[in-house]
Every structure is written in structure tokens, then in C-alpha cells.
Amino acid sequence: MVILHNGEYISKFVFAPVLKACSKASALKPGEQIHAQSIKFGLLSDIFVQTSLVAMYSSCGQLELALNVFDKMPQRNVVTWTTMMDSCLKSEQPELVLFFFREMQKSGVSPDDFTIVSLLTACARLGALNLGRWIHGYINRMEMELTVFIGTALIDFYCKCGSVDDALEVFKSMEKKSVRCWNAMLHGFSVHGHGEKALSLFSEMEMDSRVRPNDVTFVAVLCGCSHNGLVEEGRLYFSLMQRKYGIQPSVKHYGCMVDLLGRAGLVDEAFEMVIKMKVAPNAVVWGSLLSACRAQNNLAMAERVTRRIEEIEGDDSLGGDTSHYVIMSNMYARVGNKDRMAKARAKIGKKPKGWSSIETGGEVHRFSVGEASHPKWGKIEQMLDEVKTKIGQDFEMEDFHNLHSEKVAVAYGLLSTTWPAPIKIVKNLRICEDCHQLMKLISLLYDREIVIRDCTRFHRFMEGYCSCKDYW
DNA sequence: TTAGGGTTAG
Numbered sequence: 001m002v003i004l005h006n007g008e009y010i011s012k013f014v015f016a017p018v019l020k021a022c023s024k025a026s027a028l029k030p031g032e033q034i035h036a037q038s039i040k041f042g043l044l045s046d047i048f049v050q051t052s053l054v055a056m057y058s059s060c061g062q063l064e065l066a067l068n069v070f071d072k073m074p075q076r077n078v079v080t081w082t083t084m085m086d087s088c089l090k091s092e093q094p095e096l097v098l099f100f101f102r103e104m105q106k107s108g109v110s111p112d113d114f115t116i117v118s119l120l121t122a123c124a125r126l127g128a129l130n131l132g133r134w135i136h137g138y139i140n141r142m143e144m145e146l147t148v149f150i151g152t153a154l155i156d157f158y159c160k161c162g163s164v165d166d167a168l169e170v171f172k173s174m175e176k177k178s179v180r181c182w183n184a185m186l187h188g189f190s191v192h193g194h195g196e197k198a199l200s201l202f203s204e205m206e207m208d209s210r211v212r213p214n215d216v217t218f219v220a221v222l223c224g225c226s227h228n229g230l231v232e233e234g235r236l237y238f239s240l241m242q243r244k245y246g247i248q249p250s251v252k253h254y255g256c257m258v259d260l261l262g263r264a265g266l267v268d269e270a271f272e273m274v275i276k277m278k279v280a281p282n283a284v285v286w287g288s289l290l291s292a293c294r295a296q297n298n299l300a301m302a303e304r305v306t307r308r309i310e311e312i313e314g315d316d317s318l319g320g321d322t323s324h325y326v327i328m329s330n331m332y333a334r335v336g337n338k339d340r341m342a343k344a345r346a347k348i349g350k351k352p353k354g355w356s357s358i359e360t361g362g363e364v365h366r367f368s369v370g371e372a373s374h375p376k377w378g379k380i381e382q383m384l385d386e387v388k389t390k391i392g393q394d395f396e397m398e399d400f401h402n403l404h405s406e407k408v409a410v411a412y413g414l415l416s417t418t419w420p421a422p423i424k425i426v427k428n429l430r431i432c433e434d435c436h437q438l439m440k441l442i443s444l445l446y447d448r449e450i451v452i453r454d455c456t457r458f459h460r461f462m463e464g465y466c467s468c469k470d471y472w
Numbered sequence: 473t474t475a476g477g478g479t480t481a482g
Contacts, residue, residue: 016474023475051475083476117477152478183479219480226481255481288482323482430482456482 012043019052023059031056047073051080058087078104078112085118089125095364097122098131111138113147120153127426127453128359129161146174152181159188162424162451162458179211186220191457193467195228202237215247222256226263227457234260249278255285262292267301274308283312287324294327302331322349323430330433356405356427356452360416367408376415383411391441404435406452410442413450422449430454440464 015038022031035053038044050073057066066087073080081104088096101119104111111119116139123132136154139146146154151174158167171177171185182205189198202221205213218241225234238257241247249257254277261270270289274281286309293302306324313320325347332341357366365374374380384407406427413423431439431454443450444464452459460467 011473013474018474020475046474048474053475055476077475079476081476086476112476114477121478147478149478154478156479178478180479185479187479214479216480223481250481252481257481259482284482291482 010041012046012049015043015046016048016052019049019056023052023056026060028057028060028062031060045074047075047077047080051083054080054083054087058083058090061091063087063091063093076104076107076109078109078115081109082112082115082118085115085122089118089121092125094122094125095366098126098128098364113144113150116144117149117153120150120157124153124157124160126357126359126364127161127424128364129163129424130359130362131364132157132161134362146170148174148176148178148181152178152184155181155184155188159184159192160453162192162422162453164188164192164194177208177211179214179217182211183214183216183220186217187223190220190224190227193227193458193460195224195230195233198224199230199233213241213245215250215253218245218247219250219252219256222253222260226256226260229264231260231264231266251277251279251282251285254279254281255288258285259288259292262289262295265292265296267292267296267298271301271305281308283309283321283324286312287321290324290327294331297331297334299331299335302328320349322347352429354405354427354429356409356425358409358413358423358425360413365409365412367405367412369403369405374412376412379415380408380411383415384408387411387414387438387442390445391438404432406431406435407438410439410450414442414446414448419448422451425450425452427452427454430456431459436466436470440466 015034019031019034022034038049043049050069053069054066057063057069066084070080070084081100085097085100088094088100097118101111101115116135119135120132123135139150144150151170154170155167158164158170167185167188171181174181182201186198186201189195189201198221202213202217205211205217218237221237222234224230225237234257238249238253241253242249254273258270258274261273267289270292274285274289286305290302290305290309293299293305306328309324325344329341329344329348332344353369355366355368357364359365367374406425409425410423413425417423431452436459439450439452439459439461441464442448443461450461452461457468
């Protein structure tokens with residue numbers, strides 16, 4: 001208890017909940033004021049206050065400030081460690097989660113179910129299948145209860161690491177399933193190209209009185225329809241969602257529908273749908289339609305769509321997404337319009353730095369564009385040269401500073417894994433056409449299965465073909 | 473009395 005000058009007092013128990021409120025509201029300024037107050041009243045030594053500060057700073061996107069508080073803590077319990085790990089997830093640094101987990105283990109603190117969920121989430125994002133499997137084993141060895149949180153995290157982890165069968169096994173073994181749990185499994189089927197299985201699972205869900213589909217459920221279902229060419233089914237579920245469940249379509253549902261129609265070659269109908277949307281279309285929806293235009297070689301429609309994207313994004317590449325200009329420049333190149341191609345190319349802004357990761361021997365190796373810091377870099381270069389020779393002159397390898405990270409990752413995969421193990425790569429951006437073509441050739445010439453998870457879906461390359469059927 | 477978790481369009 002702290003006595004104030006006016007005789008009132010502040011209990012130390014007040015600070016943590018107030019900081020929690022700041023976390024929820026992402027209110028940095030008030031949070032910083034509480035931090036200052038806690039110093040003033042000598043309460044910064046309290047582990048609850050410290051942990052709440054770490055959570056507050058990370059919720060406000062201030063990982064450095066969270067780390068500052070964490071580093072100064074004389075004692076840390078499992079809640080503190082897990083809060084720090086979650087901070088790394090919020091700041092999109094999943095590899096740091098693994099670092100803190102190892103540090104936690106060194107300090108003799110055992111993980112609990114919250115820690116397990118954070119770890120599985122990190123593994124899902126990193127594509128660290130073996131490490132996640134080890135955590136699954138740990139859950140079993142420790143005879144930890146498979147709570148609905150751990151179960152859902154496991155399902156999502158297995159799906160995001162390419163093992164849908166393992167995800168389904170976990171799903172079936174769970175006695176209690178929340179709507180999130182069903183959604184994770186549905187979405188897993190959808191992005192892996194198992195549309196029919198997703199729809200069958202949805203039917204099961206509808207028959208289960210303990211759970212009711214929500215808006216996210218329909219995003220997963222419609223996504224499954226679009227990735228698998230189930231046009232009529234997609235239309236049906238889009239209507240069912242509104243009629244039977246009273247869910248108004250969000251921009252994400254429309255996004256799935258536009259994608260669905262676009263993939264089926266129905267670009268005019270897709271365009272009509274965007275025009276008539278009950279919510280404002282964003283650049284993603286238009287971008288999806290633009291991809292369809294590219295696939296259909298519909299330049300006139302692509303130009304109309306680009307103008308709409310420019311209305312949203314602006315056309316001056318001020319740090320915004322300029323991927324539509326990449327598509328336009330390629331489309332103009334295809335028809336030999338050099339002038340317009342040059343104009344589109346000039347508007348292409350700076351892309352985020354690409355990286356790809358691959359897990360071998362229980363370790364995650366991450367390769368970033370323009371970095372040659374890996375200890376086996378020399379051998380990777382040799383392998384890249386070998387690939388280049390084997391592929392032949394048709395394929396032009398870029399110069400080092402433009403060497404896409406998935407090429408380096410696949411070279412490392414060829415070096416460090418053996419047939420018949422698939423080479424599994426996780427990439428932060430969308431795979432480019434050039435690399436997509438290369439992966440097909442490598443899968444054929446090296447007789448290896450290559451699985452690349454890019455920021456939108458899974459690509460499974462085998463015998464010269466990709467599971468996305470060249471539409472992505 | 474006070475602190476930490478799982479699903480979502482391209």
C-alpha cells in the first residue's frame with residue numbers, strides 16, 4: 001500500500017489491472033504514465049506490475065520498451081516468460097519466441113499450457129515442423145491436458161507446416177471443440193487444396209448442436225471453394241451464410257467470392273460483384289480481380305481495375321503496395337507495349353525485404369535477400385551454380401542482390417536433406433513467377449517434392465507441376 | 473484482490 005500526501009492510498013493491486021486496460025486499448029501514453037507512477041511509488045519491483053508493463057508495451061507495438069522492462073527484472077516466473085514470448089509474436093518475431101523459450105528452460109522455469117500455445121504459434125509461423133512435433137511430444141510426455149487452446153494451436157500449427165493429416169488426428173481426438181477449433185481445421189483443408197473435405201467438415205459442423213458457424217467459418221469455407229474451383233458451392237454458401245446464419249458479408253467474404261469467380265474465368269461477374277459490394281472494396285479485392293485479369297489475359301479489364309486500385313492506394317508509390325504495377329508491367333510486356341511497360345515499372349515501389357526459412361536438424365535457417373551470412377554459404381553457392389547448369393540456359397539467375405531467398409533456401413534444402421524427404425520452405429512474400437517456374441524444374445530434374453508456403457497459400461511442386469495449377 | 477493463450481480473403 002502507498003500512502004499519498006492527502007492521506008489517500010493506492011494499493012499495488014491497482015496497477016496491474018489498469019495496465020491491462022491500457023494493453024487492451026493499445027494506449028501507450030497512459031501506459032507510460034502508469035510506468036512512471038509505479039517508479040514514483042516504488043512498485044516497479046513487483047513482478048505483477050513488471051509483467052503487466054511488458055504486456056502493455058508489446059500490445060502498443062513497443063517491443064524494445066517491453067524488453068527494457070523484462071531485462072531489468074530480477075526474477076521471472078512462467079507468466080513473465082510467456083508474456084515476453086507473446087510480445088515477440090505480436091511484433092512478428094517468432095524466432096525470438098524460440099530464443100526466449102531456451103532461455104526460460106536454462107533458468108529452470110517449466111512451461112505451462114499458455115507457454116505451449118505461444119510456442120506452437122511461433123512454430124506455425126516459422127514452419128518449424130520438427131520443433132512443433134517435439135512440443136506435441138512434450139505435451140504427451142508431461143501428460144498435459146489437451147485443452148481447447150492447445151488443441152486449436154496444434155491443429156493450426158500442423159496445417160501451417162503442411163501436415164493436414166496430423167492436424168485432423170488432433171482434431172478428432174479433441175472432446176471439446178470451439179468454433180475456432182473447427183475454423184482452424186476448415187481453413188487448413190482449404191489452403192491445402194482439399195475443398196471437398198472442407199465442405200464435408202462444414203456439414204458435420206452444421207449438424208453439431210454444440211457449435212455455431214461464425215463469420216470466420218465462412219471465410220474458411222469460401223476460401224476452400226475458391227482454391228478448388230467449386231464455383232456453384234461457393235455461391236451457395238455465400239447465400240447460406242446470409243440467409244440461414246444472418247451473417248453480413250465482410251470485405252474478406254467478398255474477397256473470397258471475387259477470387260472464386262476470377263479463378264473460374266468469370267471476370268465480368270467478379271467485377272460486377274465488386275461494384276455492388278455492400279462494404280467498400282479494398283485494394284486486396286481489386287488486386288484479386290487483377291490477378292484474374294492477368295490469368296485471362298484481359299488487359300482492358302486490368303486497366304480498369306488498376307485505376308480503381310490507384311484511387312485507393314494513390315499512384316505515387318509513397319511506400320504503399322505497388323504490386324499491381326508489377327502485374328501491369330508484365331501484362332504490357334506480354335503484348336509488347338514497351339512504353340506502357342516502362343511507365344508501370346517506374347511506379348513499382350520498394351518491396352519489403354524477402355526471406356525464406358527452412359527447418360533442418362531441428363534448427364530453423366532463415367535466408368534474407370542480400371545476406372550471405374550462413375556458415376555454409378560457400379556450399380550453397382556451389383549448389384546454386386549446379387542448379388543453374390542443370391537447368392540450362394533457359395533460366396537466368398539474377399545477380400546476388402536480387403537473388404530471391406527461396407532459391408537460396410531450396411539450394412540449402414538440396415544440400416542438407418535427402419530423397420524422399422520433401423523440401424519444405426516458408427516465405428514471407430508471395431513467390432514470383434520466375435521462382436515458381438524454377439521450383440517446378442527443380443522438382444522434375446532432382447526428383448524432389450518441394451513445398452513452399454508463401455504468404456497466401458501452399459505450393460506443392462512435384463514432377464514439374466505445382467498444386468496451385470499456376471494460378472496464385 | 474493484481475500479470476500471459478488458439479481460427480480469418482490475396
